[in-house]
Amino acid sequence: MAVAAGAAAVVAVMLAVVRELPSAAGALLTHPGFLAWQTVGVSVVVQALPFLLLGTVLSGAINAFVPSHVLARSLPRRPALAVPVAGVAGAVLPGCECASVPVAGSLIRRGVTSAAALTFLLSAPAVNPVVLTATAMAFPGRPEMVFARFLASLATSMIMGWLWLRFGRAEWLRLPERAAGQHPARGRWAEFRLSFQHDLLHAGGFLVLGALAAATFNVTVPRSVLDTFADSTWTAVVFLALLAIVLSICSEADAFVAASLTGFSPTARLVFMVVGPMVDLKLIALQSGTFGRAFALRFSAATTVTALLCGVLTGWWLL
């Protein structure tokens, strides 16, 4: 273990040293594209870490401190009713999508209906006040964008919850082994610390994975590609949905990016903002780690389609 850590340190030092070498290898490693890739990857990680910490603190707290009966009573007993309540409850978790995955995982482990937890996972990054305020700031004088985003995101999260109720199977959710609930052998604080730490390291690793993927797309795909897709209605919508997945921008900032895509229709930009917080490379990586890869892919695909449809319908109605 120390050997591996030492090896990683050596690699990083090499990167620093090689930057000064005027050799061919040096040229490759100091290529501005490679440096830009590093910058983008690092910035995604740095931006997300505070929110990941928030999410894992909460998930650790839910795991260790919240008594079971409180959780059981906080949602309606019937799962079909718990879904919309969970969707609206997403407004209480501010911040980007990195926080919602650990929290949802923890809720499921503590016995909350998985449909409601999944609805919460989807709605929290999209309907919280921080994100809605950012959207209002990015589209000044156009409150219908904020309202449309809220509506489409809430609808998507609830539909996904109900779909899971109807079609989902428990064995699709592969939660890694974990002692659920409180242990008599360990104190509450030890339980909190250990589950917080475990979730944090687990999610942090997957965050780096997602960041690397997003950085690779960022550096290899030129922005001029965007303009080719702006014209046709349907291609624009699908294209922006895919772009949202690939760029993996935090939900507080995607409104500003959407606002800058002036060549695209308002509906296409709405779809960008609805899909982004629910499906992106970071999230797929995080969900794979928390719920298993098969689940993550199925869930992401279904969510993309649902979000696209809800976005288009809402945009057609309101925008």
Place this chain on the structure above:
Amino acid sequence: MQALVLLLTGAALLHISLFTDLYLRYVKEDLRPLLIISAATLTLLGTVAAALDGFPFTKPQAMTVQTADTGHGNDQRQGHAHDHTRAPRVAWLLFAPALLLLLAAPPPLGAYTAARDSRDGGGADTAGPGEDTPPFGPLPDESPARLSLTEFHLRARQQEGRTLRSHPVRMTGLVTPSGDPRSWDLARIVIACCAADSRTVTVRMNGAPTPPADTWVTVTGTLRDNPAGGPRDNRPTLNVSSLRPTPAPPNPYMDSAPPAGSSTAG
């Protein structure tokens, strides 16, 4: 090992947010308090882990918590089923950004990104969300007027740059190759959240030899009346009267006017 990862990540965040300004290369200024808090939390957690679990290797746990009733049919690690002392293997990846930030912090986005962003001639989106911008008043009295690139862009778009006509302006930006050897661009990279969502604002420069790419300069000049290039390229162009190198600003992604009192040598 868990303690090591936590401590290194905490140290890296402290390094870039508290002890230096390096965080500005990656995220916005207002994230700083959150970064410092996160760094403190990570360091605290790492210290506690080191003290209680052993450092650098975790002490063998005398108690392993077993709960046989949680059915895990698809669990392949039955041997140490609920032993939290083994770190998730994916956590190793966290070493990479932590060590990179501590030892060889990646540089801010520069001419490479700026040139790729605006290769297509800068279209409408390089001006930012300016569709609803209220009309600009006349430029302030000072000559040359100090502007940010964004403001210059927006003014140049409004009524064909009426407020800019024949009025010298001064701007600071990054030298970026434009794909045309006879000219170059002055660019500013702007971010909304982190360096992953960057946009570039560019103004074409005309009439001055190309400075080294990726350097910061302050230019003085006037808006060129007829935009250069073919019909596709409607980027505003500046006829440069003077330019001088400038130190790189601490926050490379904030598009602002050059400070008062900056004079151009000749």
